Amino acid sequence: xxxxxxxxxxxxxxxxxxxxxxxxxxxxxxxxxxxxxxxxxxxxxxxxxxxxxxxxxxxxxxxxxxxxxxxxxxxxxxxxxxxxxxxxxxxxxxxxxxxxxxxxxxxxxxxxxxxxxxxxxxxxxxxxxxxxxxxxxxxxxxxxxxxxxxxxxxxxxxxxxxxxxxxxxxxxxxxxxxxxxxxxxxxxxxxxxxxxxxxxxxxxxxxxxxxxxxxxxxxxxxxxxxxxx
Amino acid sequence: xxxxxxxxxxxxxxxxxxxxxxxxxxxxxxxxxxxxxxxxxxxxxxxxxxxxxxxxxxxxxxxxxxxxxxxxxxxxxxxxxxxxxxxxxxxxxxxxxxxxxxxxxxxxxxxxxxxxxxxxxxxxxxxxxxxxxxxxxxxxxxxxxxxxxxxxxxxxxxxxxxx
Numbered sequence: 001x002x003x004x005x006x007x008x009x010x011x012x013x014x015x016x017x018x019x020x021x022x023x024x025x026x027x028x029x030x031x032x033x034x035x036x037x038x039x040x041x042x043x044x045x046x047x048x049x050x051x052x053x054x055x056x057x058x059x060x061x062x063x064x065x066x067x068x069x070x071x072x073x074x075x076x077x078x079x080x081x082x083x084x085x086x087x088x089x090x091x092x093x094x095x096x097x098x099x100x101x102x103x104x105x106x107x108x109x110x111x112x113x114x115x116x117x118x119x120x121x122x123x124x125x126x127x128x129x130x131x132x133x134x135x136x137x138x139x140x141x142x143x144x145x146x147x148x149x150x151x152x153x154x155x156x157x158x159x160x161x162x163x164x165x166x167x168x169x170x171x172x173x174x175x176x177x178x179x180x181x182x183x184x185x186x187x188x189x190x191x192x193x194x195x196x197x198x199x200x201x202x203x204x205x206x207x208x209x210x211x212x213x214x215x216x217x218x219x220x221x222x223x224x225x226x227x228x229x
Numbered sequence: 230x231x232x233x234x235x236x237x238x239x240x241x242x243x244x245x246x247x248x249x250x251x252x253x254x255x256x257x258x259x260x261x262x263x264x265x266x267x268x269x270x271x272x273x274x275x276x277x278x279x280x281x282x283x284x285x286x287x288x289x290x291x292x293x294x295x296x297x298x299x300x301x302x303x304x305x306x307x308x309x310x311x312x313x314x315x316x317x318x319x320x321x322x323x324x325x326x327x328x329x330x331x332x333x334x335x336x337x338x339x340x341x342x343x344x345x346x347x348x349x350x351x352x353x354x355x356x357x358x359x360x361x362x363x364x365x366x367x368x369x370x371x372x373x374x375x376x377x378x379x380x381x382x383x384x385x386x387x388x389x390x391x392x
Binding site: 012013016023028050061077092126134136 | 232233236237238239240241242243244245246247248249250251252253254255256257258259260261262263266267269270271273274285286287288290291292297299300301302303304305306307308309310311312313314315318320321322323324325326331332334335336337338339340341342343344345346347348349350351352353354355356357358359360361362363364365366367370371372373374375376377378379380381382383385386387
């Protein structure tokens with residue numbers, strides 16, 4: 001496939017995804033933050049369903065040697081990086097998907113979040129140029145490198161290679177585990193619906209909190225929050 | 230058209246995206262956003278700095294700017310698709326945060342997201358919709374990190390609003 005064809009395929013995928021995310025108000029921040037802060041799971045359930053389908057699809061194709069899995073070493077930097085990212089996305093009120101989608105809807109706060117993300121990446125590029133950590137993709141070996149705090153590379157394909165068991169079997173186990181979490185959420189929602197009045201579950205994922213949502217979670221904070229746009 | 234009048238159920242939307250992502254996985258690779266954003270950062274820096282950007286080893290060794298990097302076009306597609314959806318559903322409007330606290334939180338949050346993505350080599354999209362479905366060890370590390378980070382971020386968010 002030529003680079004231009006790859007870019008075209010990516011653009012078609014991105015356009016469809018942007019449209020679907022915009023119409024559904026899906027947001028990754030809401031999937032995690034709302035589950036922790038408001039105990040609502042509208043976006044969490046969607047994320048779990050997508051992960052189940054992708055796990056089955058990816059591992060099925062990996063079993064027959066098809067597909068293009070990501071290939072790079074992981075290490076302590078993976079945990080720390082996503083830890084920082086998790087804090088950042090809650091503060092910004094948007095993740096990598098919702099910044100682009102909200103920017104497309106005319107949200108200037110999301111545009112600013114994007115610019116700050118670019119600035120953060122550039123700052124890190126300066127820092128990396130002194131430390132050379134984590135190792136550049138070209139120097140990765142796929143094996144553990146404890147001196148560099150790297151654990152190497154492992155995925156469904158390497159599991160299949162080492163055990164002789166098709167990757168889809170491992171995929172089924174993971175999909176079942178995700179389904180277990182999904183069922184637990186449904187059970188919790190039903191129990192909550194019986195015990196109390198309907199909880200706030202509008203899936204809001206603004207770049208800043210709405211008055212209702214903040215007031216529900218943080219008593220006395222409504223004065224600081226913005227009305228829904 | 231009804232599609233543009235009603236909010237789509239997120240489970241249905243994400244199930245459709247998951248199927249599309251499997252096709253993308255077969256053609257070029259799974260859905261990711263952070264890589265494209267990094268390349269855009271490099272291209273923007275190159276626009277302003279010219280060839281001086283290659284004096285920064287990161288852009289010479291780890292991520293040489295390349296406009297034909299396919300991941301860029303996922304992000305551009307997303308902004309275009311969202312714009313299309315917003316216009317057709319008459320939801321497009323210019324809006325912005327009004328309080329200084331919000332701008333500060335967005336600025337710190339955005340910087341942390343950028344630093345975090347480059348430190349980890351992955352973003353939240355590749356964590357949940359790429360690495361973990363591929364059963365990559367990095368997916369489980371990244372999920373643990375993002376859950377812990379979200380918990381801390383939520384705590385800070387609550388404290389900021391309470392103060």
